[in-house]
Each structure stands twice: as structure tokens, then as C-alpha cells.
Amino acid sequence: MNTNTNPLLVNFETFQDTAPFSLIKESHYESAFAKAIEEARKEINAITENAAQPNFENTIEALDASGELLGRISSIFFNLNSAETNDEIQRIAREVSPKLSDFGNDVTLNEELFARVKVVYENRTALDLTEEQKTLLEKQYKRFSRNGANLDEDKKKRLRAIDSELSQLTLAFGENVLAATNAYELHLEDDSRLSGLPESAKEAAAETAKAKNKEGYVFTLDYPSYIPFMTYVDDRALREELSKAFGAKSYKDEYDNQENVLKIAQLRYERAQLLGYETHAHFILEERMAKTPETVNNFSQEILEKAKPAAQREFDELQEFARNYSDNPVESLKKWDAAYYSEKLKQKLYSLDDELLKPYFKLENVINGVFEIASRLYGLSFEETQEIDKYHPDVLTYVVKNEDGSLNSIFYADFFPRKGKRNGAWMTSFKNQWHEQDVNVRPHISNVCNFTKPTATKPSLLTFNEVTTLFHEFGHALHGMLADTKYRSLSGTSVFWDFVELPSQVLENWCYEKEALEIFARHYETDEVIPLEYIEKIKAAANFQEGLQTLRQLSFGMMDMSWHGIDPTAITDVKAHERKIFNQTDLYPDVESSCMSTSFAHIFQGGYSAGYYSYKWAEVLDADAFELFKQNGIFDRPTAKKFREHILSKGGTEDPMLLYTRFRGSEPKIDALLKRAGLVA
Numbered sequence: 135m136n137t138n139t140n141p142l143l144v145n146f147e148t149f150q151d152t153a154p155f156s157l158i159k160e161s162h163y164e165s166a167f168a169k170a171i172e173e174a175r176k177e178i179n180a181i182t183e184n185a186a187q188p189n190f191e192n193t194i195e196a197l198d199a200s201g202e203l204l205g206r207i208s209s210i211f212f213n214l215n216s217a218e219t220n221d222e223i224q225r226i227a228r229e230v231s232p233k234l235s236d237f238g239n240d241v242t243l244n245e246e247l248f249a250r251v252k253v254v255y256e257n258r259t260a261l262d263l264t265e266e267q268k269t270l271l272e273k274q275y276k277r278f279s280r281n282g283a284n285l286d287e288d289k290k291k292r293l294r295a296i297d298s299e300l301s302q303l304t305l306a307f308g309e310n311v312l313a314a315t316n317a318y319e320l321h322l323e324d325d326s327r328l329s330g331l332p333e334s335a336k337e338a339a340a341e342t343a344k345a346k347n348k349e350g351y352v353f354t355l356d357y358p359s360y361i362p363f364m365t366y367v368d369d370r371a372l373r374e375e376l377s378k379a380f381g382a383k384s385y386k387d388e389y390d391n392q393e394n395v396l397k398i399a400q401l402r403y404e405r406a407q408l409l410g411y412e413t414h415a416h417f418i419l420e421e422r423m424a425k426t427p428e429t430v431n432n433f434s435q436e437i438l439e440k441a442k443p444a445a446q447r448e449f450d451e452l453q454e455f456a457r458n459y460s461d462n463p464v465e466s467l468k469k470w471d472a473a474y475y476s477e478k479l480k481q482k483l484y485s486l487d488d489e490l491l492k493p494y495f496k497l498e499n500v501i502n503g504v505f506e507i508a509s510r511l512y513g514l515s516f517e518e519t520q521e522i523d524k525y526h527p528d529v530l531t532y533v534v535k536n537e538d539g540s541l542n543s544i545f546y547a548d549f550f551p552r553k554g555k556r557n558g559a560w561m562t563s564f565k566n567q568w569h570e571q572d573v574n575v576r577p578h579i580s581n582v583c584n585f586t587k588p589t590a591t592k593p594s595l596l597t598f599n600e601v602t603t604l605f606h607e608f609g610h611a612l613h614g615m616l617a618d619t620k621y622r623s624l625s626g627t628s629v630f631w632d633f634v635e636l637p638s639q640v641l642e643n644w645c646y647e648k649e650a651l652e653i654f655a656r657h658y659e660t661d662e663v664i665p666l667e668y669i670e671k672i673k674a675a676a677n678f679q680e681g682l683q684t685l686r687q688l689s690f691g692m693m694d695m696s697w698h699g700i701d702p703t704a705i706t707d708v709k710a711h712e713r714k715i716f717n718q719t720d721l722y723p724d725v726e727s728s729c730m731s732t733s734f735a736h737i738f739q740g741g742y743s744a745g746y747y748s749y750k751w752a753e754v755l756d757a758d759a760f761e762l763f764k765q766n767g768i769f770d771r772p773t774a775k776k777f778r779e780h781i782l783s784k785g786g787t788e789d790p791m792l793l794y795t796r797f798r799g800s801e802p803k804i805d806a807l808l809k810r811a812g813l814v815a
């Protein structure tokens with residue numbers, strides 16, 4: 135290859151078109167992005183300048199196919215920015231991100247382009263379209279209309295003003311929460327009041343103190359500092375102090391968010407009304423499986439009714455336990471007692487030590503286990519290969535084949551933490567699946583995690599939590615691998631938010647099944663299968679205080695909907711408003727100085743507005759779906775075939791409720807979840 139050639143801008147000529155990491159240098163990205171954006175603009179111009187009447191092929195399909203090069207380069211670059219980044223990559227990300235969003239806005243605001251899409255959309259009933267084509271057309275049309283393309287000039291102007299005000303307000307909201315978090319510290323000169331706290335948490339607090347040029351220990355409102363403190367510190371008055379500081383963030387303090395909350399809710403409502411929707415939640419839920427606020431509200435109420443008696447029982451049990459807790463009894467539980475006594479009770483009921491379980495979960499065994507499960511369910515086989523370029527030597531690469539020996543996909547697995555990788559675990563792809571004429575282009579899927587590394591004397595042994603994480607991400611990976619759609623923007627995990635966790639969460643269920651654990655949960659030294667009593671304990675521990683946890687999660691979802699599913703213009707008192715919701719769910723007495731909404735970044739800063747319910751929603755789906763596997767056998771091929779045919783292969787090609795119902799025979803019901811969670815007998 136010519137040394138001046140940018141490897142990102144030519145055909146890869148690699149094994150199965152995999153990304154040529156060994157040839158890509160950081161200096162290649164910026165010029166590649168510039169060129170790819172230019173190409174994508176040309177492709178859009180070719181659509182709008184087409185002299186022929188707009189039709190499905192020359193407009194909708196052409197739009198779906200546009201930006202192919204840009205998509206490929208973006209996926210390589212941003213995947214690396216998450217998994218193997220450095221200062222230079224981060225600098226480039228800051229440089230190109232605004233250019234990419236400018237380009238995206240130019241497409242969405244392109245009136246000529248919208249005019250063509252609209253002609254096809256309005257003529258849709260006369261066209262002979264497949265279900266997938268109808269979905270693609272709808273999706274493209276909505277991308278413009280939901281952004282105001284159909285409004286007159288005055289309303290468009292108002293919409294732009296709202297959008298810009300909202301982006302400032304949500305930014306200010308987040309900055310306030312951050313500032314309030316950073317403004318607080320609990321400084322202790324010595325450890326005389328820190329009994330109960332594990333050494334590791336103490337050390338971290340000493341480090342924090344050092345960084346602030348202080349003696350002793352400093353605790354903050356960041357989770358890694360806050361959570362262990364509330365869980366373990368015996369000193370109740372100190373727990374109360376920290377808990378109250380946490381609850382009062384951005385409420386009646388220097389960084390108050392009350393006005394921001396009210397304004398954000400009101401502007402979101404106005405925006406929705408402008409676009410012809412009843413409320414912001416109606417606007418959001420149009421593109422969700424749940425569809426309407428009524429569905430979400432009924433869903434929450436139905437589960438609340440079942441969970442509340444269980445939660446009350448668990449609360450009473452905890453209260454009883456705390457009264458009789460000999461080291462440190464308390465008469466009546468307050469919020470700052472919850473984590474502390476729950477941990478003690480959990481230890482008493484299920485002393486389940488991670489160290490006891492870890493020898494049964496050697497990483498290699500778990501990987502082979504999940505591959506074996508994918509083989510039994512879907513006939514997939516995984517061969518490790520050295521023919522594929524890696525972006526780091528730790529990355530494992532696999533060629534995935536179908537039962538008939540044809541190529542299914544390429545799979546990258548990147549398991550260990552290192553500098554340059556962000557926290558957490560995720561699934562992503564380096565290349566999408568789609569149909570190019572008669573060719574089914576196969577995807578390149580990746581799982582990235584942060585598991586315990588092997589040492590000189592010990593292999594990588596996973597905690598049970600890490601095992602379920604591996605299954606979870608591999609479930610997302612299967613959604614990508616088994617994708618079989620015509621259009622790339624509808625492929626694999628390109629589905630509605632409240633549907634995307636079904637394939638991942640459903641696979642976690644196999645981690646609790648004896649038949650599955652026997653495949654991979656074997657002691658790394660003796661090969662002994664994990665004892666049944668451990669499995670029973672894992673299951674029981676998983677349901678510990680499930681009622682209380684359900685109530686807590688529901689309360690957040692209900693609070694979210696209370697701001698976004700109504701006309702909020704009459705609300706003037708943030709705290710009084712949220713009390714109306716929490717009165718239905720709280721078992722602990724209210725703390726007057728606390729307010730949740732003013733620091734609830736999920737919904738007032740991030741993109742989860744009118745979406746918090748989806749956590750519970752996804753659990754209902756996965757429990758209901760897994761119930762069919764339980765009935766027919768967890769390795770039952772016909773059941774797996776149905777799941778693949780109607781869900782995994784279909785991506786976002788049709789409404790998820792339709793897809794789900796075809797798989798399950800009926801709409802999802804909450805019963806399986808309630809049973810699995812032990813909330814009903």
C-alpha cells in the first residue's frame with residue numbers, strides 16, 4: 135500500500151473486511167472524518183438533486199444507505215475512545231464531535247430532503263411495501279417531523295428557542311448537581327468514629343484527604359465514597375449527617391435546582407404541545423414499546439399493588455432485626471439505617487462469600503459455557519482466530535459460524551481493565567449487518583468488560599456478578615450476531631429503548647439454572663461442579679428485599695412520569711409535588727431537608743425523561759420470555775428458534791409488541807416476574 139494512503143479511506147482488504155487496526159494511526163482520523171463527512175453530504179445532495187419523482191428507492195433506501203463510510207469510521211474511532219483511548223484520541227473526539235452533530239443537524243433540517251421523504255410518506259398506502267419498509271419509512275419521516283419539520287416558520291422559531299433553552303437548562307442542572315456534590319465533604323481527623331468500615335474504604339478516604347492536603351479521612355457524596363459509608367459505618371449520627379447532605383443536594387442551597395426543574399418540565403411540555411402531542415411523555419413514548427403514559431402508569435400501579443405488601447413485610451422484618459441487633463440496636467428505622475441493617479441481615483441470612491464462589495467461575499470456563507449455550511440454542515460455533523487485527527493484545531477474536539458452516543459474524547472479546555478503558559461493560563459493533571442486493575453482509579460484534587485479571591499464580595476467577603454481566607453483554611451480542619434485516623438502520627440492537635434489554639437480560643436467567651451451570655460452573659482446580667446448595671443460596675440472595683427494591687425503583691419511575699406525563703404549568707412547589715408520589719411508596723419517614731427531583735440527573739439532565747420505567751419494563755419482558763423456556767426446557771430448540779425468528783433476527787423492523795407477541799403467543803404479563811422475584815407465591 136502507498137504510504138500516503140489513509141487506511142480508513144480505502145477498501146480494508148483484510149480477513150472478512152475487519153478493521154485494520156495495525157495500519158490505523160491516530161493521525162489518520164481527522165482527515166478520514168473530514169473526507170467521510172464530505173462523502174456523506176454528497177450522498178444526501180444526490181438524493182435531493184435527483185430529477186426523478188421521489189420514490190421509496192431513490193429517497194428512503196438511498197437515505198438509509200448514505201453515510202456508510204462515515205458510520206464505519208465513527209464506529210472504529212468511538213469504540214476505541216471507550217476501550218483504548220489516550221489524550222490524542224480524546225482531543226480528536228472533542229474536535230470531530232461538533233462536526234458530526236452539525237452534519238446530523240444539517241440532514242434533519244434539510245427542507246428539500248424532508249419534502250421528498252414526505253411525498254413518499256404521504257403516498258405510502260399506495261406503495262407495495264414490506265413491513266420492514268413501512269417501518270423504515272415511518273422512522274425516517276418521524277426523524278424530521280418530531281424535530282418540527284412540519285411546523286410553520288413562527289413555530290419552528292419557537293421550537294429552536296425552546297431547544298436551545300432546554301440544552302442550557304439541562305446543562306445548568308447537571309453543573310449544579312456536580313457543584314453541590316463537590317462542595318460537600320465530611321472530614322474526620324482520625325478513625326475513632328469509623329468502626330465497621332472496611333479497610334479498603336478507609337484507605338480510599340485517606341487518599342482523598344491527602345489529595346486535599348488534609349490529615350485523616352475525607353468522605354464525599356460520590357458513590358464510591360458514599361455507598362460503603364452508609365453500608366458499614368456503625369456511628370449512626372455520622373450516617374445521618376452524610377445521608378442528609380446527600381438528600382439535600384441542589385435543594386435550597388447555593389446550587390439550587392428548583393427553578394431549573396420547573397422550567398425544564400414546562401419547556402418540555404410546551405415543546406410536545408407545539409409538535410401536537412398531549413405531553414412530553416406522549417412524545418417520548420410514541421417511539422417506545424409501551425406507547426402511551428396510560429400503559430406505563432397502569433403497569434407501575436399493577437406492580438406497586440403486588441410489591442407493597444412484600445415490601446412492608448421486609449421492612450417490618452428489618453425493623454425487628456434492627457431492634458434486636460445486639461451490637462447496635464435502634465428503635466425506629468430512618469433512611470440512614472436502611473443500607474446498614476440490610477447488609478447485616480443479608481449476611482445473617484445468606485452468608486454468601488464471593489471468594490467461596492469464584493473458584494467455580496474461571497473466565498475461560500464461563501466463556502466456553504456461554505458459547506456452548508449459544509450452540510445448543512442457536513447452532514452457533516466459535517473458533518478463536520489469529521487472522522484478525524486487534525486494537526490491544528488482550529482482545530480475543532473469534533470467527534462465528536452457523537450450523538451449516540456459513541459465516542455468522544466476527545466476535546471481539548475484550549475482558550480486562552487497563553488504563554484507557556472506561557469502567558463498566560458494554561456491547562458494541564465495528565460493522566453492521568444489512569443486505570446488499572443478494573448478499574447478507576455479516577456484522578462484527580464486540581463485548582468489552584472490566585473483569586479481574588489473571589495473576590502469575592491464579593487464572594481470572596469471576597464473581598457471580600461478573601458472570602451475570604458476561605451473560606448480559608453476550609445476550610446483546612447475540613442480538614447483533616443473529617440480526618437478519620434488509621436495512622442497516624433497523625438491524626440488531628437498533629430497537630426501541632424499552633425493548634433493547636430483553637435479549638441481554640433474558641440470557642442472564644441461564645446463570646441460575648442447574649442444567650446450564652453444570653456446563654461451565656466447575657472448580658478450576660478439581661473440576662467439581664458447583665454444589666446445589668450454593669446455587670439455591672445465589673437465587674435466594676438475588677431476591678433479598680426484592681419488595682423494597684421494587685418499590686424504590688417504581689417510585690423513581692412514577693416521579694419521572696409525574697413531571698412528564700401531565701401539564702406541569704401549575705406546579706410551583708417541587709418538594710410538595712414529589713411528596714404526592716413518594717407518599718404512595720415510602721416506608722421510611724420523610725426527611726424534610728431532602729429533595730430528590732433537584733438532583734435526579736437521569737431525567738433532568740440525561741436522556742431518561744419519561745423513560746425510567748424501562749428498567750422494570752425490561753425485567754417483566756425477560757421474566758415472561760424466559761418462562762416459556764422454563765416450560766419447554768431451557769435448551770429447547772423450537773423455543774429458541776421462535777425467539778431467534780421473531781426477536782433476535784428482526785431488530786427494529788416492526789413494532790416490538792407485535793414481535794414479542796408472535797414469539798410468546800400473547801402480550802407480556804407481570805406474573806412471571808412477580809413469581810421469580812418472590813413477590814407472590
Ligand SMILES: [Zn+2]
Nearest residue numbers: 606610635638
Ligand atoms: Zn444491557
